[in-house]
Amino acid sequence: MARVHYREIEGDSRGFYALLGALGALILAGLGASWYMEHNGHYVTGMSNRIVWGMPHVFAIFLIVAASGVLNVASIASVFGRELYKPLARLSGLLALTLLAGGLAVLVLDLGRPERLIVAMTHYNVKSIFAWNIFLYTGFYAIVAVYLWTMFERRMNDYNKPAGLFAFVWRLILTTGTGSIFGFLVAREPYSSALLAPMFIIMSFSFGLAIFVLVLMAACNWTGRALGDVVLNRLRNLLGVFVATVLYFVAIHHLTNLYVARQHDVERFFLWEGGIYTALFWFVQVLTGGVLPLALLFGTTSRRALAAAAVCVILGGLAQLYVLVIGGQAYPQLMFPEKEVSSSFFDGVVAGYAPSLPELALGVGGVALALALTAVALKVLPFLPRSLADGDVDSAAA
Numbered sequence: 001m002a003r004v005h006y007r008e009i010e011g012d013s014r015g016f017y018a019l020l021g022a023l024g025a026l027i028l029a030g031l032g033a034s035w036y037m038e039h040n041g042h043y044v045t046g047m048s049n050r051i052v053w054g055m056p057h058v059f060a061i062f063l064i065v066a067a068s069g070v071l072n073v074a075s076i077a078s079v080f081g082r083e084l085y086k087p088l089a090r091l092s093g094l095l096a097l098t099l100l101a102g103g104l105a106v107l108v109l110d111l112g113r114p115e116r117l118i119v120a121m122t123h124y125n126v127k128s129i130f131a132w133n134i135f136l137y138t139g140f141y142a143i144v145a146v147y148l149w150t151m152f153e154r155r156m157n158d159y160n161k162p163a164g165l166f167a168f169v170w171r172l173i174l175t176t177g178t179g180s181i182f183g184f185l186v187a188r189e190p191y192s193s194a195l196l197a198p199m200f201i202i203m204s205f206s207f208g209l210a211i212f213v214l215v216l217m218a219a220c221n222w223t224g225r226a227l228g229d230v231v232l233n234r235l236r237n238l239l240g241v242f243v244a245t246v247l248y249f250v251a252i253h254h255l256t257n258l259y260v261a262r263q264h265d266v267e268r269f270f271l272w273e274g275g276i277y278t279a280l281f282w283f284v285q286v287l288t289g290g291v292l293p294l295a296l297l298f299g300t301t302s303r304r305a306l307a308a309a310a311v312c313v314i315l316g317g318l319a320q321l322y323v324l325v326i327g328g329q330a331y332p333q334l335m336f337p338e339k340e341v342s343s344s345f346f347d348g349v350v351a352g353y354a355p356s357l358p359e360l361a362l363g364v365g366g367v368a369l370a371l372a373l374t375a376v377a378l379k380v381l382p383f384l385p386r387s388l389a390d391g392d393v394d395s396a397a398a
Contacts, residue, residue: 026367070096071092094377133174202246240294254270
């Protein structure tokens with residue numbers, strides 16, 4: 001492959017500053033929402049003592065999982081030696097850092113007392129998966145930063161593959177840790193499953209690549225850079241494989257639960273009688289986020305279809321996490337197995353939840369923060385190639 005030439009975006013147009021202004025307004029709205037919830041208490045949200053992880057956690061987990069998965073593009077180039085992906089590696093590493101920043105910002109601001117994060121950073125409970133994540137997230141930042149250094153600094157290019165391999169292994173551990181947060185919660189029947197860890201890994205591949213495709217197409221379109229069909233077709237096929245694999249893991253997860261007699265009530269709730277959770281599962285997660293993207297990705301080679309498929313994958317991913325995170329809490333917790341329980345505290349009753357405006361503002365603010373950081377970084381440093389036209393990439397490597 002010919003040497004790739006990178007350069008910053010000019011970022012002097014009205015459109016660029018309008019984009020930053022819009023993202024800045026969303027970030028301020030998110031900060032205002034966080035202050036409002038902390039000042040008045042979480043009773044102003046849709047959360048309760050039964051639903052303690054609300055819509056902000058859905059956005060936060062989505063961004064954190066996508067941050068791990070978006071680095072897959074760089075890993076394919078350095079770890080697996082696919083030359084076609086090398087011009088995309090820098091942008092992949094950048095998005096990994098910015099998406100994680102947005103996700104962690106939402107997570108910290110949704111704690112209610114974010115200043116108490118220092119307690120989690122200085123007092124560790126080695127039996128807690130949450131304590132492990134402190135090391136996983138900070139380690140991810142350090143490793144990806146070194147990984148990007150090996151891409152930018154010519155003298156460090158020889159260390160690119162070892163750094164990429166280390167980043168690849170670390171992000172698999174990170175996503176496994178995120179999935180294990182739910183898999184280890186044996187007290188919650190909808191969560192306790194060993195399949196959640198590997199399912200989160202393939203979810204990260206799908207969500208991250210969908211975001212990468214949209215950012216790459218938008219950046220090239222808005223800066224007038226050529227983006228050939230060779231690159232897009234490879235990303236299209238890869239996204240299709242990831243979407244199909246996510247559907248496979250979802251099917252296996254539910255079929256496994258259906259095989260276990262004590263999980264039948266849980267599956268009946270999610271697949272048939274769960275109201276909004278059942279609707280989101282079938283119509284948004286499965287159809288919009290799975291079946292429709294596959295039809296768009298493999299039914300046509302249109303660029304608009306590729307962008308639409310990526311948007312559908314993101315919507316389906318948010319719905320999947322909503323069903324998992326919030327639906328898993330809404331399902332009545334089984335306190336005493338094989339016993340009939342009766343009290344005035346809603347035992348056996350599905351918990352109600354409706355996302356409030358502050359929650360949505362905080363979640364969207366985290367997304368805006370990730371995009372704003374990406375836009376500023378693209379202006380300051382050469383993350384994007386000057387051209388990704390078919391003649392400038394090695395089509396044989398595809």
